[in-house]
Amino acid sequence: MSKALLYDSTVCIGCKQCEQACASQNKLPYDDTIAAEEKQSAHKMTVVLTRGEKFMRRLCMNCTDPSCASVCPVGAIQKTALGPVTYDASKCMGCRYCMVACPFSVPKYEWGKLVPKVQKCTMCPDRVAAGKQTACAEICPTGATKFGERDALIAEAEKRIRENPGKYVEHIYGLEEVGGTSVLLLSSVPFETFGYQTGLSKDPMPMLTYRVLSHIPDFIPLGGMVLGGVWWITHRREEVALAEGRVAPGKSTDSKTANKNGRKP
Amino acid sequence: MARTNFKFTFWKLVFLFLMAAGLYATFVRFTQGLGASTHLSDQFPWGIWISFDVLCGVMLAAGGFTLTAAVHILNIKRLHSIIRPTILTAFLGYILVCAALMYDLGKPYNIWHPLIMRNPHSVMFEVAYCVMLYTTVLALEFSPIVLERFNLQKPLKVVRAILIPLVICGVILSTLHQSSLGTLYLIVPEKLYPLWYTPLLPVFFFLSAIAVGLAMTIFESSMSSKHFGLQLELPVLQELGRVLVVVLGVYAILRFEDLANRGVLGLALRPGYEMYLFWLEISLAVILPLALLVQRKVRSSANGLYLAAVLVVLGFITNRMNVSITGFEGSTGIRYFPKWTELAVTGMIIAAGFALFGMAVKYLPIFPKEEPTHEPVTMDVSPVKVSPAQVPAVMEHAGD
Numbered sequence: 161m162s163k164a165l166l167y168d169s170t171v172c173i174g175c176k177q178c179e180q181a182c183a184s185q186n187k188l189p190y191d192d193t194i195a196a197e198e199k200q201s202a203h204k205m206t207v208v209l210t211r212g213e214k215f216m217r218r219l220c221m222n223c224t225d226p227s228c229a230s231v232c233p234v235g236a237i238q239k240t241a242l243g244p245v246t247y248d249a250s251k252c253m254g255c256r257y258c259m260v261a262c263p264f265s266v267p268k269y270e271w272g273k274l275v276p277k278v279q280k281c282t283m284c285p286d287r288v289a290a291g292k293q294t295a296c297a298e299i300c301p302t303g304a305t306k307f308g309e310r311d312a313l314i315a316e317a318e319k320r321i322r323e324n325p326g327k328y329v330e331h332i333y334g335l336e337e338v339g340g341t342s343v344l345l346l347s348s349v350p351f352e353t354f355g356y357q358t359g360l361s362k363d364p365m366p367m368l369t370y371r372v373l374s375h376i377p378d379f380i381p382l383g384g385m386v387l388g389g390v391w392w393i394t395h396r397r398e399e400v401a402l403a404e405g406r407v408a409p410g411k412s413t414d415s416k417t418a419n420k421n422g423r424k425p
Numbered sequence: 426m427a428r429t430n431f432k433f434t435f436w437k438l439v440f441l442f443l444m445a446a447g448l449y450a451t452f453v454r455f456t457q458g459l460g461a462s463t464h465l466s467d468q469f470p471w472g473i474w475i476s477f478d479v480l481c482g483v484m485l486a487a488g489g490f491t492l493t494a495a496v497h498i499l500n501i502k503r504l505h506s507i508i509r510p511t512i513l514t515a516f517l518g519y520i521l522v523c524a525a526l527m528y529d530l531g532k533p534y535n536i537w538h539p540l541i542m543r544n545p546h547s548v549m550f551e552v553a554y555c556v557m558l559y560t561t562v563l564a565l566e567f568s569p570i571v572l573e574r575f576n577l578q579k580p581l582k583v584v585r586a587i588l589i590p591l592v593i594c595g596v597i598l599s600t601l602h603q604s605s606l607g608t609l610y611l612i613v614p615e616k617l618y619p620l621w622y623t624p625l626l627p628v629f630f631f632l633s634a635i636a637v638g639l640a641m642t643i644f645e646s647s648m649s650s651k652h653f654g655l656q657l658e659l660p661v662l663q664e665l666g667r668v669l670v671v672v673l674g675v676y677a678i679l680r681f682e683d684l685a686n687r688g689v690l691g692l693a694l695r696p697g698y699e700m701y702l703f704w705l706e707i708s709l710a711v712i713l714p715l716a717l718l719v720q721r722k723v724r725s726s727a728n729g730l731y732l733a734a735v736l737v738v739l740g741f742i743t744n745r746m747n748v749s750i751t752g753f754e755g756s757t758g759i760r761y762f763p764k765w766t767e768l769a770v771t772g773m774i775i776a777a778g779f780a781l782f783g784m785a786v787k788y789l790p791i792f793p794k795e796e797p798t799h800e801p802v803t804m805d806v807s808p809v810k811v812s813p814a815q816v817p818a819v820m821e822h823a824g825d
Contacts, residue, residue, distance in 0.1 A: 201467065227612055233550035234535075234542035253538050254531020257549045259470040261612045265757075268467045269531065271460030276531040357615060368611045369548050372627055376551065376601060383597045387498050391589060394500035 162224075163243040163288055164310035164342040165297060166317055167217050170327060172304035174208055174215040178296035182206045182219075185284060185295035202268040205281040206296060209354050214347075216354035217305065219296075220245065220266045220281035221334055221341035225364035228258035228267060228280075236278075243310065243342040244283035252278060263338050263357070263365055283342060310342060317346055331358075339364030440776050447773020450766035454528055462766040466759065473763040476749040477771055478525030480606055481742050482518055483556070484630075487638035488645075489515025489563060490599035497592040504665075506658055509570060509791045510649060511642050516563040517781050521774050523560065528770055548608045555602035562595040570789050603634040610748060618752040619689040620703050626748070629680065633710070633741045636672045639665045640714075640737035645782075647731040652783075655792050657727055666730050669737065670718045677711045702743070702751045710740025 176195055183190035188203050200207050206219035222245045229237040229245060236251035237258055258278060259267045270276035284294040292298070297307035306313065317332045333351050334341035337360045345351070351358055401407050454462040465472050488511040495501045496508050527533040539553040565584060572581040584591075607630030614622055623629070643662050650657040684690045693703055714733040723729030750761055763771075785791055 230544075230546045231549060231612060233544055233547045233553055234538040235544040236542075251535075251538060251542050252532065253535035254533075255529075255549055256470040256531065257547070257609070259467065260616075263613075263615055265468070265616075269459075269465075269470060271463075271465065271467075272458060273460075274456075274458045276459065360615060365612050365614075366546060368614065368624075369608055370546055372605075372608045372611065373546065373548060373551060379601070380597055383600065384593055387494070387593045387596055388589075391498045391500075391593070394498070398500065 162241070162310045162342065163283075163307065164222075164313050164344060165219075165283070165294060166306045166308070166313040166344045166346070168304050168306070168317075168320065168346040169214065169216050170346065170348050171302050172208070172215040172217070173302055174210055175301060176208050177299045177301065178217065178305055179204065179206055179208060181295040181299040182281070185287075200266065200268060202270045202277075202279040205279060211349070211353055214349050214353070216345075216347065216356075217296075218354070219343060220283070221264055221337075221343045222281070222283045223338055223364075224340040224342065225338070225366055227261040227263060227338070227365040230366035230369070231257045231261040233257070240285060240289075242285070242288050244285040244288055245280075245342075246282050246285045247278055247280065249277040254278075261365070263360055310344075313344055317344055320346060333358075336362045338362075440780060443769075443772045443776035446769040447776070450769035450773070451528070453766050454770065459531060462764065464761060464764045464767070468757040468759045469753065469761045471749060472761060473750075473767050473771055474525055474529040476746050477742070478774060479522055479529070480745040480749055482522040482525065482774075483603065483606060484634050484637050484741060484745060485641055485738070486515040486518025486522070487599065487603060487634035488642045489518075489566075489638070490596050490603075491635050491638035492642060493566065493592045494596045497589060498596065501664075503661055507642060507646055507661055510645055510786075512563065512566050513570070513782065513785050513791055514641060514645055516560075516567045517778055517785075519556065519560040519563055521778050522556065524777075525770070525774055548605050548612075552602050552605050552609070555598045555605065559595060559598040559602065562591055562598065565591055566595065570791065574789050599634075600631060604628065604631040606630050607748075616753055616756040617748070618692075618699050618755050619687065620684070620692050620699055621748045621752040623683050623687060625679065625683050629676070632672060632676045632679070633744060636669060636676060636710075636737055637741045639669045639672065640734040643669075643730050643734035644738060647727065647734070649786065649792060653786055653792065659725075659727055662727070662730050663725050666718055666724045666733065669733070670715065670724075673711055673715050673718070673737070677707075677715065680707075680711075699751060699755065702747050706740055706743040706747050708740070709736050709743055714740070 179195060180190050182188075182205055183194070183203075186205060188205070194204060197204055198207060198209055200218055206217060209216045209218060222239075222243060224239070226237070226239050226245050229235075229239050232252075233255060234251045234253060236248045238246050238248075240246055254276060256267075256269060256278070259265070259269060267278045267280045269278055284292075287294060293307040294305075297305045300306075306316075308316075314332065314335060317335075321328045321330055321332070327348060329347050329350060331351070333345035333347070333356060334343050339362065345356070347354075450462065459465060463472055463474075492504060492508050492511040496504050526536065530536060539550055539557075544550050565587075568584050569581055572584065604627035607626035607628075610617055610622065610626055611624065643665055646658060646662055649655055681690070684693060693700060714736045717723045717729060717733045717736070720729075723733070754760055
């Protein structure tokens with residue numbers, strides 16, 4: 161079954177231990193300067209945002225039907241059955257379509273490097289495959305980030321909202337956004353406060369392009385037949401005209417253009 | 426490039442300057458990476474190398490499939506005489522698009538990966554395949570010109586035998602990837618400004634490619650007649666001008682109907698950055714050229730056609746820039762302007778295009794010779810001079 165993370169921002173104390181654990185898990189540098197950076201970047205896959213007394217994590221949502229995986233021409237990004245959306249740098253050619261396509265603008269690029277990679281949280285695929293929690297969930301001292309089965313976490317989130325009227329915004333972010341994500345968020349303040357776009361489509365984004373792409377296999381033989389047919393007709397018309405002696409050999413028989421031409425001054 | 430007068434010297438200096446700047450920018454790009462050589466960022470991952478060099482590059486090369494379809498499929502023989510320069514433009518265009526991609530890709534040496542790592546759900550994958558295959562088709566369509574030059578009869582015969590299937594492949598591939606460059610942006614409804622995001626993007630990209638293909642053919646024929654001292658094939662260009670009116674008309678109607686249907690027509694009247702660029706695009710691409718071309722006097726004059734063609738080309742360049750840059754600036758909150766190195770590389774690529782075109786014209790049988798040649802060979806694209814009085818002669822010849 162598909163795993164997920166539930167982050168309850170009302171429980172978070174902003175200790176940023178998840179940031180540190182994430183950095184060490186992904187072999188990225190982490191110090192006070194990086195801790196102070198309030199945005200995701202190629203060296204910071206998750207960030208705890210602070211707005212007054214409120215905190216909110218940002219990380220890859222690991223969508224159920226991810227745009228990034230759908231647009232990657234070489235399949236470097238994959239959605240695994242367990243939940244994580246993984247990235248294989250050796251396949252990547254650096255077209256950065258994933259960065260353009262991501263509805264949450266999560267993938268970041270190593271602009272300064274000569275051999276750059278895309279960097280994003282991949283939900284600790286090795287740990288998850290080994291039956292362990294993600295690094296951020298494991299380190300979290302308050303249980304604000306909780307790892308588990310997606311279905312169970314949804315039930316848990318619904319329960320928390322139900323049992324604490326007025327505490328939460330009545331919305332589980334990630335339950336339906338872009339067809340659902342493997343990261344679920346609860347908040348006591350509107351999600352927009354932390355830059356989360358609400359009002360995203362409930363349908364998976366990849367459908368938007370696939371609806372067009374799926375016509376290609378039909379289009380190729382159809383197009384070939386139509387073009388071939390038109391070619392046959394236009395040339396056959398010429399042959400017939402020749403055989404009937406309507407035009408001298410070699411003269412154009414394109415009656416349409418010939419007429420048009422005749423009309424012209 | 427053959428004249429040695431002041432004009433030539435001036436353009437030569439411009440050319441050398443662009444090449445020097447471009448080569449230095451190339452050095453910066455490949456020794457210091459994308460960060461140092463571009464104004465791209467995590468918020469703005471695609472810049473002018475995609476917007477202009479790739480999107481516009483492919484669009485400007487659209488004359489290739491438009492004209493080959495008209496001549497070989499629709500059998501409109503009067504267009505024969507301009508098919509060679511058009512194929513040359515298209516072929517050079519695609520080569521330059523591939524060159525530009527080498528700058529833009531983070532890891533350009535992996536450009537071959539789509540060959541073996543396939544993701545058929547990706548529009549980019551489809552574009553990669555189509556561009557690759559169509560460049561091959563163009564190379565083959567272009568090859569008779571080179572083979573003829575060196576009088577290689579055997580391979581020439583082979584290419585001629587497969588010409589029609591080749592043209593059909595070319596038209597299908599072009600239809601697919603010209604429209605797919607629009608499909609690329611279908612996946613970002615929440616990021617692209619509503620004046621440009623529409624489910625009809627693929628249709629608009631395809632229609633405008635046809636318009637630009639026609640306009641580019643008029644443009645390059647006019648330029649060539651000025652700079653290479655060739656006779657202008659005015660009746661042919663007039664014919665293209667008439668078709669251009671129809672294509673632009675259809676495009677304009679669909680475009681505004683789409684805006685109205687999606688209920689965003691109001692945005693076109695809401696003063697702001699996007700509105701100004703939208704109307705710049707629409708005026709250049711549609712309103713002004715249509716206003717010019719519907720007048721018979723303009724449509725039948727060489728200068729009028731040239732002006733309209735330049736407007737159409739500039740207009741749809743603005744359109745591609747709007748879709749890929751302007752339309753994203755609102756949602757990302759970033760004003761992107763290319764770094765000098767990005768402009769230098771683009772400038773070098775454009776300069777290389779002009780220089781290669783000039784060289785090809787000089788050394789290969791691209792344009793009709795001054796004396797009509799009547800060698801029986803050159804099946805598809807025999808170089809013949811065209812003037813109003815000679816149209817029947819062209820038809821006669823083209824019947825081979």
